Amino acid sequence: KNLEVLLETEAEMKRAAEGVAKGMSEGLKHGVKHRRSQLELESIEAYDPEAEAKFVAALQS
Known part of the structure; x- marks a missing residue:
């Protein structure tokens, strides 16, 4: 019985x-x-400082 409980x-x-x-x-x-x-968003922001705002606007639409 103890073995069964253990298993x-x-x-x-x-x-x-x-x-x-x-x-x-x-x-x-x-x-x-x-x-x-x-990281991808940060890379985009390096080229477009408004990228985050555009990204949020796109998600909300």
Whole structure:
């Protein structure tokens, strides 16, 4: 009986760890995409100081 409980607990812990790892991976992907977008916007701003205002206006329209 103790072995069964131990194996069930181990399986639950593995599922939880997989969920945490997946969440972290998705978070990192989002962070990389967000950072890449910010870098692209900063590059555009170097050529057009009003780029951010234009970007916000485009999102709102």
